[in-house]
Amino acid sequence: MSAGDFRFPKDFLWGSATAAYQVEGAWNVDGRGESIWDRFAHTPGKIKDGSNGDVACDSYHRYREDIALMKRLGMKTYRFSISWPRVQPTGKGAANAKGLDYYRRVTDALLEAGIRPFPTLYHWDLPQPLEDAGGWPNRDTAQRLADYASIVADALGDRIGQWSIFNEPKTFTHVGYWQGTHAPGRSDPLAMLRATHTVNLAQGMAFRVLKAAKAKPQVGAVVDVAPMNPATSSVADMAAAQRWHRFLNHWFLDPALKGRYPDDVLPPSRMDELLGIQAGDANTMRAALDFVGLNYYSPWIVRDAPEGNGIPGLNTKAEWAAGADEKTDNGWDIYPRGFYEILKDMSAHIGPLPIEITENGAAYNMVPDKEGHVHDRKRIAWLQAHLRELSRAISDGVPVRAYHCWSLLDNFEWGEGFSQRFGLVYVDFPNRQKRTIKDSGEWYATVIAANRVV
Ligand code: IFM
16 A cells, blocks of 8 residues: 555445434424433533434434435445334333334335445433433343344344444443433433443343344444543553543443453452442343444543542543644544554454444534535545544454444534534535535545545
8 A cells, every 4th residue: 555545445335324313303203202312402501502303404304315315425334323212112112113114214215225224223312211210320221222122123123234232332321420411411420330231231132132133133332432541651640541441442342242341440349339230240241242333533631530530449530632733623632543543452452353433523513605515624634534544454454344424414413412513414404404415525425436545
């Protein structure tokens, strides 16, 4: 490979990703139940711009238009999520036939367009009644997820070849139950720890359910990962960065692949009590994952915090930063090299399992010019730099087989509402949801067509 010529393997899959609550809208249509994100976003003061996902991109009604856009850009894989309260409104009991029909229609339309349907079972929208019963810190929620998985597998299991179970379990447990800035908005570090254990149990249980589906699918985990850089070269900061690395990057993979939690994060004598571990849990958590999905945005800087941080023994203070001068519009550091670093690192950790990049992208908030064009050159530069690092990692032996840009569309960015735009396609929300392919979308189409980045 010469400088300026970054190639990808033959049959590499290019596509994009979205999530149900961020794009679907139709929050109370056709029998959909309430999720924790409906409740959270409807609570004044929780979302930066006071918005919510009630309508979002209205993809519930416009999915055909969105699939046509993907096809026009040459995409071959679409990572979307299934809304739990749309298919099982209270998180328990009977399925909602209209909700399942929607995902059948989406799946069939993708297949017809020659695009791989790649669903995620859970992208953060827990049915509210399950949160009222204790949410993820309540271990019963694991069985609820397995039941929901079985409903979805019965309905779609004949036509899906690859499933992901959770999206970013670290983010929804930490930000939802510890920091409290995402739904359900709790600030309880010990509840967060319990939540992580329930999620690991649920992952193993749902894995077995999905593996039994008709199409004999591959089933994987999607985790958000990042290099954890020590704030200084002191022994204490370096050890803290290692603890944070294991807690964030390995916490939801080791239980599946090894049947145990990473060492040296929690005090060994208190693990069972803090996580609520019971006899047999190691086997329940195990899942021989067929692939691992990795999401990458930006690294962390970590320092030792002997004063503690609410998690017994963890003693870290971590910042979502890389010390870079340049930032995206939502203030995240731009550090493409971190993509290469974490891919090498995670690949060494998980062994020869295939990897998919399930999310990677940037928030830039350019709007259309007078002619209606969106010249988002900064996003092109961001993607180009990251794709070069990805190509380097692949050349160095990391077995990555797919890349999903986050996101296909500008959408509801959780606590940031609609203030941050990640899309390759601009969405004019007040103007009848008009979609406009940005310059970055056209550029991405040329990358896909050439299967290389210059
Ligand atoms: O929008 C989110 C997505 O839902 C999960 N990963 C990070 C994205 C950007 O913040």
